[in-house]
Amino acid sequence: MKRALACLMLLSAMVTSPLLTAKEAALMAEDPVLEKRVMALAHELRCLVCQNQSLGDSHSDFAIDLRTEMREQMKQGKNDDQVVDFMVERYGDFIRFRPPVKSTTFLLWFGPFILLVIGAAVLFISLKKRKRSVKTTPLNDEERKRAEALLGDK
Amino acid sequence: MVRYLKYLTPLVVFLVVVWFLGRGLYLNPREVPSPLVDKPAPVFSVADLHRPERQFSSEKMMGQVWILNVWASWCRACRDEHPLFVELGRKNIVPIVGLNYKDQRGDALEWLRALGDPYVASAYDVDGRVGMDFGVYGVPETYVIDKQGIIRYxxxxxxxxKSLETKVVALVKELQQ
Structure with missing residues (x-):
């Protein structure tokens, strides 16, 4: 696995020649609106080779190929959803940085809120318990005088 | 009892966290479940690696269990696994099709000459289009496709x-029944 990774990294370092990025820069000049759309959507998708980079950030061969594909599809008039669907069909939901809400991702989406509710409930109950356990006995005259003296009240 | 529970809670929480983090250590983040498993394999037709004037069409493989091995001459890890496929090819258990991915034809042919050619056919995916349809993101990749053309693994x-024997060949034999 490590070797495969090294192989890929080396590959991306070698194949991602400045030529390709220069090519994209040229495309940017050619059609800035389309190119902005490609990059905006590419930032929503994960580069599976580098994983913690988006397709927009990565200079790997993989990311460049997919950006080229996205560009082609957008030129053909496909909308963003259709392009994302194309990617998900091939690479799975994992390619999306924002996974869709479905039964398998329920905990991912709502887990934190469930924990928040549990935490709030525990806090509420323990505060109530503590309130009950604190005894409130009124001060007698002597205690009141001492308290006033300490607080500096006349 | 209730008093003990209070002191045990942090321990239980700790153990749960340890379990999750510990499991995470043994997961391979690069192994992304493919949405294509149990779905029909993309049908493709590209130039044959050996005879550029001919086309290789994956439809030819329908009706039999086959293995698709995606490789490239620039891929170091492919070199590591290749002898295993050469050996498997010699056993004649299952047809192996090579998909030469984003490679130079000359380099690829030289590679096969030097290391052996276990493939019943070699498809030449020069621009990586077929690879993209298969969701390839790291070569080498190996697919087991059944008689109905469904990707099974x-x-x-x-x-x-070990993985070739226990996962791939075992599944092939099961599917051939």
Whole structure:
């Protein structure tokens, strides 16, 4: 696995020649609106080779190929959803940085809120318990005088 | 009892966290479940690696269990796993099709000459289009495709003697029944 990774990294370092990025820069000049759309959507998708980079950030061969594909599809008039669907069909939901809400991702989406509710409930109950356990006995005259003296009240 | 529970809670929480983090250590983040498993394999037709004037069409493989091995001459890990496929090819258990991915034809042919050619056919995916349809993101990758043309298994990265035997060949034999 490590070797495969090294192989890929080396590959991306070698194949991602400045030529390709220069090519994209040229495309940017050619059609800035389309190119902005490609990059905006590419930032929503994960580069599976580098994983913690988006397709927009990565200079790997993989990311460049997919950006080229996205560009082609957008030129053909496909909308963003259709392009994302194309990617998900091939690479799975994992390619999306924002996974869709479905039964398998329920905990991912709502887990934190469930924990928040549990935490709030525990806090509420323990505060109530503590309130009950604190005894409130009124001060007698002597205690009141001492308290006033300490607080500096006349 | 209730008093003990209070002191045990942090321990229980700690153990749960340890369990999750510990499991995470043994998961391979590069193994992304493919949405294509149990779906029909993309049908493709590209130039044959050996005879550029001919086309290789995956439809030819319909009706039999076959293995698709995605490789490239620039891929170091492919070199590691290749002898295993050469050996498997010699056994004549299952047809193996090579998909030469984003490669130079000359380099690829030289590679096969030097290391052996276990493939019943080699498809030449020069621009990576077929690879994209298969969701290839790291070569080598190996697919087991059944008689109906459904992808039944996908292996990402180089196979080992063990994974080839226990996962790939075992599944092939089961599917051939």
């Amino acid at each position: 996908k292996h990402i990265g180089p196979v080992t003697a």
